[in-house]
Amino acid sequence: MTFSELQPALTYNKAYQTRVAYFSMEFAIHQPLKIYSGGLGFLAGSHMRSAHELQQNLIGIGILWKFGYYDQIRKADQSMNVLFQEKLYYFVKDTGLRFQIDINNSPVTVAAYYLAPEVFDTVPMFFLSTDLPENDYLARTTSYYLYNADTAGKVGASILLGVGGAKLLDLLEYNPDIYHFNEAHPLPAAFYLYSKFKNLAEVQKRVVFTTHTPEEAGNEKTDINLLNKMSYFCGTPLEEVRQITGEWGEIFNHTLVALRMAKIANGVSKMHGEVARQMWNAYPDICPILHVTNAQNYNYWADSRLYQALKANDDEALLKRKRRLKKHLFEEVANQVGDIYKEKVLTIVWARRFAGYKRADLLLRDVARFERLVTNTQYPVQIIWAGKPYPMDYGAIGTFDRLVQESKKFPNCAVMVGHELKLSKLLKGGADVWLNNPRIRKEASGTSGMTAAMNGALNFSIQDGWIPEFARHEHNCFVAPVAEGNLTEFEMDEFDHSNMMDLLENVILPMYYDQPEKWLQMVKNSMTEIIPVFESGRMADEYYQKIYNA
Numbered sequence: 001m002t003f004s005e006l007q008p009a010l011t012y013n014k015a016y017q018t019r020v021a022y023f024s025m026e027f028a029i030h031q032p033l034k035i036y037s038g039g040l041g042f043l044a045g046s047h048m049r050s051a052h053e054l055q056q057n058l059i060g061i062g063i064l065w066k067f068g069y070y071d072q073i074r075k076a077d078q079s080m081n082v083l084f085q086e087k088l089y090y091f092v093k094d095t096g097l098r099f100q101i102d103i104n105n106s107p108v109t110v111a112a113y114y115l116a117p118e119v120f121d122t123v124p125m126f127f128l129s130t131d132l133p134e135n136d137y138l139a140r141t142t143s144y145y146l147y148n149a150d151t152a153g154k155v156g157a158s159i160l161l162g163v164g165g166a167k168l169l170d171l172l173e174y175n176p177d178i179y180h181f182n183e184a185h186p187l188p189a190a191f192y193l194y195s196k197f198k199n200l201a202e203v204q205k206r207v208v209f210t211t212h213t214p215e216e217a218g219n220e221k222t223d224i225n226l227l228n229k230m231s232y233f234c235g236t237p238l239e240e241v242r243q244i245t246g247e248w249g250e251i252f253n254h255t256l257v258a259l260r261m262a263k264i265a266n267g268v269s270k271m272h273g274e275v276a277r278q279m280w281n282a283y284p285d286i287c288p289i290l291h292v293t294n295a296q297n298y299n300y301w302a303d304s305r306l307y308q309a310l311k312a313n314d315d316e317a318l319l320k321r322k323r324r325l326k327k328h329l330f331e332e333v334a335n336q337v338g339d340i341y342k343e344k345v346l347t348i349v350w351a352r353r354f355a356g357y358k359r360a361d362l363l364l365r366d367v368a369r370f371e372r373l374v375t376n377t378q379y380p381v382q383i384i385w386a387g388k389p390y391p392m393d394y395g396a397i398g399t400f401d402r403l404v405q406e407s408k409k410f411p412n413c414a415v416m417v418g419h420e421l422k423l424s425k426l427l428k429g430g431a432d433v434w435l436n437n438p439r440i441r442k443e444a445s446g447t448s449g450m451t452a453a454m455n456g457a458l459n460f461s462i463q464d465g466w467i468p469e470f471a472r473h474e475h476n477c478f479v480a481p482v483a484e485g486n487l488t489e490f491e492m493d494e495f496d497h498s499n500m501m502d503l504l505e506n507v508i509l510p511m512y513y514d515q516p517e518k519w520l521q522m523v524k525n526s527m528t529e530i531i532p533v534f535e536s537g538r539m540a541d542e543y544y545q546k547i548y549n550a
């Protein structure tokens with residue numbers, strides 16, 4: 001079966017004729033397809049939707065994770081628990097294609113599944129699985145868990161995505177002009193191409209690479225001998241691998257090699273592009289690093305009724321709709337934790353992946369001051385936290401559990417579980433303030449604030465990621481001051497906590513309650529100015545203009 005036989009009716013916009021295969025370890029397409037963990041998947045999902053809307057000649061390649069990332073549930077004391085439950089996806093169709101790849105020097109059979117464009121309004125998408133009776137148990141587990149904590153399991157998943165995806169494209173006779181690696185996870189595809197062409201230049205002219213994180217932990221390094229043992233290099237001898245990658249030591253830097261095997265790379269915001277160049281430009285033989293700022297899909301994320309009211313300049317309708325969206329969220333808050341929230345009270349939401357640098361508990365740095373904030377009857381406030389830590393990140397889970405225990409003390413503080421697409425949409429609709437407080441220069445982009453703005457929430461943020469490209473303080477956002485000099489993490493946390501609490505107490509809360517007209521104007525400014533620059537149609541177009549056709 002070829003791609004043209006499987007999907008014969010597609011037509012493409014003349015501006016987007018370059019044929020692209022987009023590889024990603026995760027895609028957040030729609031709530032029923034739980035093959036994502038967080039921001040990387042949310043971004044990839046919006047990209048696939050906008051590429052479809054623009055009729056781009058692009059397909060997605062991913063893995064059909066049997067147990068997804070995990071289901072976030074609670075223990076008896078309301079603290080966080082992890083459930084791995086088998087997922088069923090009858091809307092993803094088995095193509096019947098079966099082929100073999102080598103993982104750990106053993107043949108593993110791969111099945112290819114197809115998600116047609118009409119199911120969720122995306123480009124055509126293929127998902128790979130090793131969960132087949134002809135494979136042994138270890139091989140079957142390769143497609144069980146997204147971001148397996150076991151190093152060998154993680155390497156096997158990269159081989160499945162990269163080599164499996166590239167081999168599938170050959171079987172489908174798809175013949176992409178460009179292989180787009182969304183992060184370095186699909187890097188084995190570059191070695192698959194090298195095994196075909198035996199020429200690094202032939203690989204480089206076909207590969208582009210997006211790096212998403214300036215965090216050390218996000219740029220993976222692995223023992224090169226383990227990779228060689230596990231068939232990561234598609235049969236290329238180790239000495240030849242060293243020659244083409246420049247990795248002469250025992251540790252293989254995945255991001256660095258991706259930068260050497262691609263023709264062009266990009267960071268995911270203007271600021272992140274600068275950080276990425278600072279990180280990598282000292283290394284020889286890397287490709288140019290540009291930036292394409294992340295964005296999110298309006299048609300999926302934006303509340304259409306809010307925008308109808310905005311377009312009609314009907315302030316009362318806009319406010320009424322916002323109260324309705326808050327009510328929808330508050331029903332879920334009551335369902336999960338028993339707190340009854342009020343639609344007229346300022347509601348702050350912090351919702352994203354729990355990770356140390358994102359500082360979920362920054363507002364609680366001074367517990368006495370936090371208690372004064374949440375018990376203030378003149379300017380009442382409601383706070384919600386939500387997010388899924390990596391299931392083996394016990395520090396992040398500890399932060400989550402601490403917030404759960406602290407929130408029990410107050411009827412206007414809540415920590416929610418199940419932070420996936422559906423809850424994310426509820427949170428953005430119900431938020432008045434979308435809180436974003438990472439340590440500066442640690443957040444590559446951070447797109448949740450874009451979709452919050454599309455739902456009438458105001459961003460309250462550190463000047464990091466995409467925010468400097470959008471924010472105008474007290475016009476469309478509230479922005480914390482930037483610290484001067486080289487501060488320690490302790491000093492930075494102190495500085496940011498003090499400034500953000502000052503802004504909350506002295507600017508944000510008084511404006512919401514005492515200057516509702518000014519608040520509403522800021523909301524309207526934010527909703528207006530987030531489009532079109534931070535809508536993923538711009539991003540999908542920019543990838544063609546700056547990256548694919550470069």
